[in-house]
Amino acid sequence: MSKAATRKIVEAAGARDAIMADLNAICDTGGRFAGTESEVRAREYLAARLKALTGTDPVRMLIDDTGWVRGEAAIERQDGPGGSYPCVSLVRSPATPAEGLTAALIDLGRGTEADFKTRAVDIPGHIVMVRHEYMFTAQTVHRRRKYQWAMDHGAVGFLIASHLPGDGPVTGSSGATPERGIPAAGISAKTAASLVDGGPAKLRLRISAETPARRTENLILDLPGRGKEWVVLSAHIDGHHLSESAIDNGTGLAAALAVAGAMAPHMSSMQRGLRIGLFTVEEWALAGSARYVDGLSEAERAAIQLNVNLDSVAGGPNLTALTSGFAAAEAWLVEAAGRHGRSLGAYRPLMQNSDHYNFARHGVPAARFVAGFDEPNSNLRHVLTEGDNRDKIAAGDLAAAAALVAGIIADACQADDLNLR
Ligand SMILES: [Zn+2]
Incomplete structure (x- = not known):
């Protein structure tokens, strides 16, 4: 694939108006507390957007559990x-x-x-x-x-x-x-x-x-490439009732949509496929992604070369990859960011603070991208409070995060070899 095509992907994912329209629509659904109407509205919006952006309907993975x-x-x-x-x-x-x-x-x-x-x-x-x-x-x-x-x-x-x-x-x-x-x-x-x-x-x-019975859904969308390997881009749907859950995780969802839309027209020239995983009940011990990754066969997990998990990716200008102990993946991600003219912070120890953990504990190279790491004065201080609303997110930060992720995902999907284990 040409450099010009990659540049197109990065530009498309970083289009400010489009990503802010998605962020606003996601925030309009409410805080998305799992098991509420707000979560259902968000899921239906995301499913419709994935179809509109990629031409493919996501698969709905039912999750039955005890609600609260x-x-x-x-x-x-x-x-x-x-x-x-x-x-x-x-x-x-x-x-x-x-x-x-x-x-x-x-x-x-x-x-x-x-x-x-x-x-x-x-x-x-x-x-x-x-x-x-x-x-x-x-x-x-x-x-x-x-x-x-x-x-x-x-x-x-x-x-x-x-x-x-x-x-x-x-x-x-x-x-x-x-x-x-x-x-x-x-x-x-x-x-x-x-x-x-x-x-x-x-x-x-x-x-x-x-504690009534609860039924909810992950959304999984496969955009196949030429080979049998996959890169998984994930973000969690659910949030908390105090706010719009805009930073955590409206930003990750909007960025995932932007990258999916930018990549879709180019998948026939990619070495490996892009799978979008929008998981729910993340705020409840990472339950949605646990159910998903545990349910894959060994071969299906082995085919996943990388998971990039977007959780709270704007609210500050700097992005850090929490790389879950995968040294090779960390080096590759930082270098890939550099190719796109951006710096990406890295923190190596395995952290159990988002859905990447469930990939990592199964041996799949996995990183959470997060803004504001070690920047306690950034707007990420409002996460889990009534202040986590869209007014805390600069459009330029969110668009830049999506563009960087798109560049990294495009590189990961088209690399000749991607062995980061
Ligand atoms: Zn989160």
Whole structure:
């Protein structure tokens, strides 16, 4: 394939108006919390767009699992100044008894493993409070690890406070399973301050939730090349109810559409095919992609030479590839970006923070592309808060991310040899 054709692909994927129209339409569907009408609207929009852009209908992969529907949640302080405070139950939090869960609060600060160890004797029977962290650094201690430590140390409830100042709560998954969990909720920084004002509080935490059966769908689209190998470009559909989930992951979805549309007319001259995987229930322990990759045969997995997973690719100008321990893939990706006149950051350790993890754990070279890595002041600080809306995304950043991904995907699909394992 000629350099001119590759340039066309890059230009087409980076067309600002088109990608912003898709981003806006995706944001218009709402936060896309899995199992809601908003998620269905987004999926139907994405399916229709994939057909319009490539001429092919995506395959729908049914996912049946136990859903979780958020009910009311609130905190009452039963000592000192009293008062009631808003909170947001974390995904899959068990419900409390109807009359609530009453216990004393213990503030563990950031909530590192050391924080839990230092206060170990004080934790049993308490509701622990920890802080949410900027999610995209090498040092981030993930909420689900803090939740596990809380349970391991005998806590009866879990509160996590926003890293942003003010009234807005933070949300996210708890990591609770039907077998093991304690009630868990996100709160604002302001509420956290109120709960320790005048000494740690005695609290009544009330959470209601239901767990009906749920049926949802991944969308899988194959654009075959000349050979039997595949490059998989993925992005997750679902998000959270507090916002439009614009950065996480409207940006990844819009970029995946742009790359699919740009590549489609050129597939007959590509060595390997492009598979688009739009996975859902990512925010729930990466369930959609787990079901997909686990369900492939050994031969089908072996035919996938690379997974590029787009999750939160704008909100800042710089992109980083989280390369899951695959040194050869990392070197190839950074070099490919350079050929397209762009720099791409790289971080090698395997991170379980998006769908690429399910490819990587099966030995498929896989990288998550993310904006704002190690840039805590970038707009990615709004992810999982009510601020994750389209106003945080510069059109130029999103278009540039899509153009870079298109260049890399075009190179990966047309390389004579691509052995990155
Ligand atoms: Zn995400």
